[in-house]
Amino acid sequence: MSSHWLPVAGEGLRRLRRWPLRTALSAVTSAVAIAVTVNVISLSQGLDEDIRRDVERFGLRTLDVEAASVVAPGTRVDPLTLADLDRIRARVADLDPEAVVPRRHAVGTRIPDGRRVQLVAAPPDYLGTLDVPLAAGRWLTAADAAGRDGPGPLACALDSQAAADLWPGLAPAACLGRPLEVRVAGRPLRLVVVGVLSDPLRYRVLFETFDSSRGARTLSSALLAFRNVYLPFEALDGAPLSGISVVARRAAQVEALRERLFDLWPPRAAGLAAFLEPGIGVFVRKDWMDALGGSTQTGVMVGNFVWIVIVLVAAILIATLGLVGIRERYDEIAVRRCEGARRRAVAWQITVEGTVTALLGGALGLPLGYLGAALLRALVDFPFRFEIRYALPATGVALALGLLGSVLPARRAARLDPARVLGRRIT
Amino acid sequence: MSAPSSAPLLVLRGAARTYGRGPLAVPALKPTDLVVDAGEYVAVMGPSGSGKSTLLHVLGLLDRPTAGEYLFEGRAVAALPDRDLAALRNRAIGFVFQRFHLLRDETAERNVALPLLYAGVRRPERRRRALGALEAVGLAGRAGHRPGELSGGEQQRVALARALVKRPRVLLADEPTGNLDSAAGARVLELVEAAVAAGAAVVLITHDPRVAARAPRRLGLVDGCLGPAAGPWPAVPAGPGAR
Numbered sequence: 001m002s003s004h005w006l007p008v009a010g011e012g013l014r015r016l017r018r019w020p021l022r023t024a025l026s027a028v029t030s031a032v033a034i035a036v037t038v039n040v041i042s043l044s045q046g047l048d049e050d051i052r053r054d055v056e057r058f059g060l061r062t063l064d065v066e067a068a069s070v071v072a073p074g075t076r077v078d079p080l081t082l083a084d085l086d087r088i089r090a091r092v093a094d095l096d097p098e099a100v101v102p103r104r105h106a107v108g109t110r111i112p113d114g115r116r117v118q119l120v121a122a123p124p125d126y127l128g129t130l131d132v133p134l135a136a137g138r139w140l141t142a143a144d145a146a147g148r149d150g151p152g153p154l155a156c157a158l159d160s161q162a163a164a165d166l167w168p169g170l171a172p173a174a175c176l177g178r179p180l181e182v183r184v185a186g187r188p189l190r191l192v193v194v195g196v197l198s199d200p201l202r203y204r205v206l207f208e209t210f211d212s213s214r215g216a217r218t219l220s221s222a223l224l225a226f227r228n229v230y231l232p233f234e235a236l237d238g239a240p241l242s243g244i245s246v247v248a249r250r251a252a253q254v255e256a257l258r259e260r261l262f263d264l265w266p267p268r269a270a271g272l273a274a275f276l277e278p279g280i281g282v283f284v285r286k287d288w289m290d291a292l293g294g295s296t297q298t299g300v301m302v303g304n305f306v307w308i309v310i311v312l313v314a315a316i317l318i319a320t321l322g323l324v325g326i327r328e329r330y331d332e333i334a335v336r337r338c339e340g341a342r343r344r345a346v347a348w349q350i351t352v353e354g355t356v357t358a359l360l361g362g363a364l365g366l367p368l369g370y371l372g373a374a375l376l377r378a379l380v381d382f383p384f385r386f387e388i389r390y391a392l393p394a395t396g397v398a399l400a401l402g403l404l405g406s407v408l409p410a411r412r413a414a415r416l417d418p419a420r421v422l423g424r425r426i427t
Numbered sequence: 428m429s430a431p432s433s434a435p436l437l438v439l440r441g442a443a444r445t446y447g448r449g450p451l452a453v454p455a456l457k458p459t460d461l462v463v464d465a466g467e468y469v470a471v472m473g474p475s476g477s478g479k480s481t482l483l484h485v486l487g488l489l490d491r492p493t494a495g496e497y498l499f500e501g502r503a504v505a506a507l508p509d510r511d512l513a514a515l516r517n518r519a520i521g522f523v524f525q526r527f528h529l530l531r532d533e534t535a536e537r538n539v540a541l542p543l544l545y546a547g548v549r550r551p552e553r554r555r556r557a558l559g560a561l562e563a564v565g566l567a568g569r570a571g572h573r574p575g576e577l578s579g580g581e582q583q584r585v586a587l588a589r590a591l592v593k594r595p596r597v598l599l600a601d602e603p604t605g606n607l608d609s610a611a612g613a614r615v616l617e618l619v620e621a622a623v624a625a626g627a628a629v630v631l632i633t634h635d636p637r638v639a640a641r642a643p644r645r646l647g648l649v650d651g652c653l654g655p656a657a658g659p660w661p662a663v664p665a666g667p668g669a670r
């Protein structure tokens with residue numbers, strides 16, 4: 001066998017040249033499996049990259065001091081106050097953070113329809129803690145805060161999700177200049193839209209799935225909902241602070257800042273579990289972004305599961321076609337055995353045939369996969385990152401497919417009893 | 428075509444082949460003693476179902492006896508692994524069947540070269556020897572034709588060339604003329620007898636007494652029992668293998 005495995009492989013290749021329909025079907029099966037595989041890989045790769053990029057928008061250098069009321073509504077917690085803001089500023093002053101930004105939350109109702117409106121009062125530098133572009137108009141300025149005392153309505157900016165809730169079907173630019181009246185803590189507040197933020201989450205659906213899969217509106221939805229109406233910080237005077245963000249100048253400073261803030265509010269639980277504890281906590285955005293980014297791993301895993309199942313089904317199909325083929329080739333196999341082929345040489349030939357067929361199919365599957373990805377991209381807004389480097393894993397998959405699909409046919413061929421065929425007991 | 432040892436070429440000692448077991452067992456070949464010497468020409472006759480093919484498959488190492496012993500050139504076959512059996516079939520045993528059993532998608536030349544491929548012979552040498560073997564059976568001009576393009580007699584001669592290209596020490600023929608008319612059959616028998624003249628042993632199975640009569644040693648097989656064949660034998664011109 002060792003001395004002539006090459007010519008025996010050649011025998012297998014010669015058979016392929018005749019390319020019977022069965023072989024063509026096996027190749028097509030392989031092609032489809034490869035096409036699916038590269039699509040799933042390119043999709044999960046693209047999603048993973050996009051989500052990570054989206055998530056990084058929320059500031060890898062930012063720490064948040066939060067009263068954890070968003071997690072456990074109804075739980076009484078000591079609110080953050082302006083005094084806390086001063087304590088933080090004093091504690092971190094020598095580390096020279098880029099910004100220390102407080103914000104206030106309140107829930108209002110729109111007049112006249114009573115729709116719930118999530119209000120966030122934030123100073124002008126709040127937007128700088130995020131990397132979210134404006135879809136239309138502008139962000140709030142110090143001059144807007146001064147408008148509080150004037151006769152006119154107060155400037156506000158909206159998340160695009162909030163805009164869509166308030167004025168369904170309206171483009172962001174069309175929302176500019178629209179009046180909005182809300183009742184907060186019993187007082188009416190007249191607002192006018194000056195800017196609309198774009199939605200920082202391209203794949204919001206996925207995040208919402210991530211949330212509901214954990215059975216609760218957790219931190220990601222609270223922080224990533226982006227359904228807010230933003231007001232000047234002073235507009236909600238008297239309301240407690242809901243959070244204070246500290247932005248480091250460099251990522252390397254984050255740890256030092258965390259230690260300082262821990263001096264003021266010692267850690268209550270490890271990692272993200274702290275969010276489930278009532279009270280005031282210190283969170284590093286990078287931590288939960290890592291966790292969130294990690295959730296895309298689930299998506300990648302599901303994707304991998306899908307293509308592995310497809311490849312297994314393809315292998316079964318190829319094996320079935322191969323077995324049928326062997327059934328038709330008893331005579332040929334018996335003759336080869338008779339003329340000196342070892343069982344192993346027969347198995348080798350069948351394996352070469354199956355594997356080369358799968359590889360040829362795989363070569364067809366790559367352009368097919370590319371076309372499929374292009375088509376899907378045209379139909380749905382999903383990030384297929386089809387890259388030529390997927391050719392390598394695809395080749396591996398095709399190879400595995402061929403080998404897997406050849407095991408049973410090769411076994412049947414090798415086990416054939418040539419005497420029974422040549423004595424015509426079976427044909 | 429050297430029979431290396433002083434041992435006889437083929438020896439069956441009480442060798443039997445039973446298919447299946449229990450009440451359904453078929454004793455296709457009952458315990459049999461047989462010695463075939465190098466260069467010997469033996470014809471085996473017997474009615475259909477008497478176990479002729481079974482005997483031939485055992486002799487050709489395509490099948491193993493279920494009882495008794497088989498020595499090929501003095502070596503006990505029972506102990507040999509698939510690799511050694513394949514090598515013996517490849518180099519020492521030529522086969523010819525009633526139904527030719529050629530690879531129908533391959534040319535005559537490639538069919539003939541098949542055993543050389545499994546012997547690890549290089550391609551130019553394979554070609555050369557295959558063409559030589561085809562020439563020896565009078566088919567030099569048909570090397571590029573596929574079995575479907577050849578007559579039955581020609582196909583059988585291709586099969587014979589395939590069996591002889593390995594210069595076998597024994598040629599096993601299972602009714603090689605069974606599917607041929609008398610002229611084509613005679614042509615095939617002449618070639619078989621030429622192989623005998625060249626030193627190969629032949630075990631030839633046939634239904635036809637006139638074919639069997641050409642062999643100097645004739646055996647009969649009835650119900651799996653091998654013995655001397657009963658006459659009378661038609662007179663035939665003595666072939667080159669007659670003694």
Ligand SMILES: Nc1ncnc2c1ncn2[C@@H]1O[C@H](COP(=O)(O)OP(=O)(O)OP(=O)(O)O)[C@@H](O)[C@H]1O
Binds near residue numbers: 420447455473477
């Ligand atoms: N694989 C098998 N399983 C069961 N019985 C078998 C098998 N092969 C052969 N037989 C039986 O063994 C007996 C001998 O078969 P064999 O093929 O050797 O006969 P034969 O003399 O070659 O017949 P023919 O002249 O028709 O070719 C027959 O009865 C046959 O039915």
Ligand SMILES: [Mg+2]
Binds near residue numbers: 481
């Ligand atoms: Mg028979």
